[in-house]
Amino acid sequence: MRVEITNGGYVHLPAEHAGRFPTGTAIAMVRQGELWLMPVSHPGAGGLLLKWRNRRGDRSILVREFLPDGTPPGPREAYWDEAAGALRIPLAAPDAGAGTPAGPAPGSGRGARAPSP
Template sequence: MKCQITETGYLQIPAEIAQHYFPTGAIIAILQGQDLLIMPVNYVGAGGLILKYRNARGDRSVFISEFLPDDVDFGPRDVQWDEEALALRIPLYLNQ
């Protein structure tokens, strides 16, 4: 699975990942060590960040700049679902 962190501070999530793991379109983001954890919110009224549609395919993006350290590596990266944390685990640095 791949996602991308852009230089403008957005996390871009492909449609298949967003639809499978984040069906409500709402998330919370937490820094854990050198990873960013993206967790689903059960319903939009509970708060959190909203995944915006980027295109007709259903790819999504969310502004995460406030969660990113100043020295984060931008660009595409391999991500994985962390069953224990119930979150999408995104490495912030490409050399991990």
């Protein structure tokens, strides 16, 4: 799933993936070089607000205060971690032309890439 981290510290989520956050709120934390967004189960429980970006239902969430200094803006290949109940977004910029994995195997690193021709 492609998301984008903006210069202003927002994460833009496409409508088809924003449904994982039914109350329109989430909590955020940084773990293992990734930003984890987890849905809040009850609207009165607080959390960060997912703002509507357009009529299609795309959403934005302000996470600037959670991003480590030097986090580059740009698109990321995030994935939903069912076991953790979290949307996991890599914070490092993807390698030019290589992208980021759609979901690393538990306990594995980012994996080796094939040499360029």
